[in-house]
Amino acid sequence: MTREEGIKKTYPGVSHVVILGAGASIATTIRNPEKSGKELPSMNNFIDVVGLDDIIETLPDEVQDDNFEKLYSNLHGQNPESEEILEIQRRVRDYFSDMELPEEPTIYDYLILSLRPKDFIATFNWDPFLYQAFCRNVDKAPMPHICFLHGNVAIGYSKADDKTGPSGMYSKRTGNQFKPTQLLYPVAEKNYNSNQFISREWNSFRTRLESDGTKRVTIFGYGAPDTDVEAIDIMREAWGGSDERNMEQFELLDIREREELRETWDDFIHTHHFDYGKSFFDSILAKFPRRTGERYMHQFLPTTPAEAFQEPFPVPQDVDTLEELWDWYEPLFKVERA
Incomplete structure (x- = not known):
């Protein structure tokens, strides 16, 4: 053929x-x-690339880990609403959100x-x-x-509509917002x-x-x-x-x-x-x-x-x-x- x-x-x-x-x-x-020119991190260099060092270095030894996902899990287990957790979530979203092809x-x-x-x-x-x-x-x-x-920084979700759309935008049909999706x-x-x-x-x-x-x-x-x-x-x-x-x-x-x-x-x-x-x-x-x-x-x-x-x-x-x-x-x- x-x-x-x-x-x-x-x-x-x-x-x-x-x-x-x-x-x-x-x-x-x-x-x-x-x-x-922004670098895309892997989980092994995530903390350095995203700029979380100042938060991580203040955390107790029992939550520390070289792998970011494991460290986050340890920290989340102590207090899922801690200031450190909320700040990490904000910085991660901000780092990825303004990336562009x-x-x-x-x-x-x-x-x-x-x-x-x-x-x-x-x-x-x-x-x-x-x-x-x-x-x-x-x-x-x-x-x-x-x-x-x-989840994804570009994608939002309307729970009322059970629909996805651009994060932060509104449905033309219902007016409901596509709220940012959970990442971590x-x-x-x-x-x-x-x-x-x-x-x-x-x-x-x-x-x-x-x-x-x-x-x-x-x-x-x-x-x-x-x-x-x-x-x-x-x-x-x-x-x-x-x-x-x-x-x-x-x-x-x-x-x-x-x-x-x-x-x-x-x-x-x-x-x-x-x-x-x-x-x-x-x-x-x-x-x-x-x-x-x-x-x-x-x-x-x-x-x-x-x-x-x-x-x-x-x-x-x-x-x-x-x-x-x-x-x-x-x-x-x-x-x-x-």
């Missing part, structure tokens, strides 16, 4: 789920720095354009980059669904059912993982840390055992080594049904944008192996503007519109 034939062939129903961790946003800013195309622009409405992105990240990429590309083509598993949770008490917004997002994510139509899963920069035990348990229950999902394909994108990642996600992967890369541009998303479901289905067509092979049409990495990127994707959009 040639490049042109691959672009023109579309199938309904075969869904691709992408799960984003901090590594995905960090990779985005390494390739294209945040507009003002640069003008040129970023990994998140590529990602959002490489998926279709039948596909799904679930992110653990607080930064606004994915939402910003969605907003600046949404008029060019139908977008995938997105859910925010740990104590490690020992990440009870996602206790928060209506978070419960809603996880239910949506769980439904997609359970679906028989979900045939591809990409884990991008999410290391399944031990602070997310409840999250992994929910994902494992929704996905089922690897023997139950013996035809589905997993993809792992991370700077960590292949075997380390394979061991981390072993419960989800059936035998050899996984791919590995250290960059977004190594992924099936970058090689067969907006056609990853079709690429999956071609292996089951009643053809010879040579006929079933589809020539990749990788995204260009050297474009300077979003307009150039949209022009490159236009042949795929055109087929879908028809």
Whole structure:
């Protein structure tokens, strides 16, 4: 199957789920720095980067920990309404809220354009980059669904409407405000059912993982840390055992080594049904944008192996503007519109 034939062939129903961790946003800013040069922290350098040192150094030894999430959990356990807790929450939100994508195309622009409405992105990240990429590309083509598993500085929620929207803005239909979503949770008490917004997002994510139509899963920069035990348990229950999902394909994108990642996600992967890369541009998303479901289905067509092979049409990495990127994707959009 040639490049042109691959672009023109579309199938309904075969869904691709992408799960984003901090590594995905960090990779985005390494390739294209945040507009003002702001650094995106990991949990191991979080305190220094966000500027919490003056608070942390005053805390007693029994709450201290090198990992910020564990430290926060310890502090929250002592007094969830303490001045220190409230100030940490304020500074974290302020640090992430004014982050902005640069003008040129970023990994998140590529990602959002490489998926279709039948596909799904679930992110653990607080930064606004994915939402910003969605907003600046949404008029060019139908977008995938997105859910925010740990809240997000750009996303608000109206409890009365059970709807999400831009944080701080108001619903045109009801006038209710989309209030900022919670970001920080104590490690020992990440009870996602206790928060209506978070419960809603996880239910949506769980439904997609359970679906028989979900045939591809990409884990991008999410290391399944031990602070997310409840999250992994929910994902494992929704996905089922690897023997139950013996035809589905997993993809792992991370700077960590292949075997380390394979061991981390072993419960989800059936035998050899996984791919590995250290960059977004190594992924099936970058090689067969907006056609990853079709690429999956071609292996089951009643053809010879040579006929079933589809020539990749990788995204260009050297474009300077979003307009150039949209022009490159236009042949795929055109087929879908028809």
